[in-house]
Amino acid sequence: QVQLVESGGGLVQAGASLRLSCVVSGRISRSYAMGWFRQAPGKEREFVAAISWSGASTDYADSVKGRFTFSRDNNQNTVYLQMNDLKPEDTAVYSCVANSIHLGPLYYYDEYDYRGRGTQVTVSS
Numbered sequence: 162q163v164q165l166v167e168s169g170g171g172l173v174q175a176g177a178s179l180r181l182s183c184v185v186s187g188r189i190s191r192s193y194a195m196g197w198f199r200q201a202p203g204k205e206r207e208f209v210a211a212i213s214w215s216g217a218s219t220d221y222a223d224s225v226k227g228r229f230t231f232s233r234d235n236n237q238n239t240v241y242l243q244m245n246d247l248k249p250e251d252t253a254v255y256s257c258v259a260n261s262i263h264l265g266p267l268y269y270y271d272e273y274d275y276r277g278r279g280t281q282v283t284v285s286s
Contacts, residue, residue, distance in 0.1 A: 163187035163275045165257050170280030173247055177284070181242040183257030183277055194260045194267050195233065195240050199253035199282075209255065210242060211266035220266045224250070247284045254279040 169181040181197070192214040200206040210221045210231040219231045230243040240257060258273035267273060 163189045163259070163261070165259060165275055165277035167255065167257050167277045167280040170255065170282045172283045172285065175248055175284055175286050177247050178243070178245045179247065179282060181244065181255055181257075181280060181282075183240045183242075185238045185240075185259060185275075189259065189275070190261050191235075192264055194263045194265060194273075196258045196267060196273060197231065197242050197255055198258060198270055199251075199255045200279075201250075201253040204253075206270055208268050208270070211268060212240065213266055214264040218266055220268070244282070247282075249284045249286045252282060252284050254281050256280075 164186045165183055167183045194214055196211040197209040198206050199209050208222050212219045212231045212233055216233045228246045233240040256279040257277045259275040260267055260273045
């Protein structure tokens with residue numbers, strides 16, 4: 162069984178930074194694409210960022226491009242989402258996801274077959 166556990170969320174003021182982590186454990190292939198999605202109250206889930214299995218390729222939603230950085234440490238089975246210059250509109254539950262077959266970045270939630278429970282990020286103005 163594969164588990165994804167996020168951490169690092171919290172309550173911060175606008176302009177602050179947070180780093181989210183997601184640890185992957187269980188029976189999963191050594192090479193897997195991963196992503197972050199977020200969902201704010203009353204809104205649909207939206208793509209935030211994606212990373213290839215090696216970490217060499219990343220992509221971001223336009224709303225976070227230039228502020229967020231997605232990275233991974235395959236030796237630790239951990240991915241990180243560094244979030245800088247946070248804005249109130251970044252407030253949401255952030256969930257990490259993994260796909261055990263595809264190697265490149267994926268952009269749709271349903272393309273991922275493993276999902277974490279999420280961590281709350283709240284940005285006050």
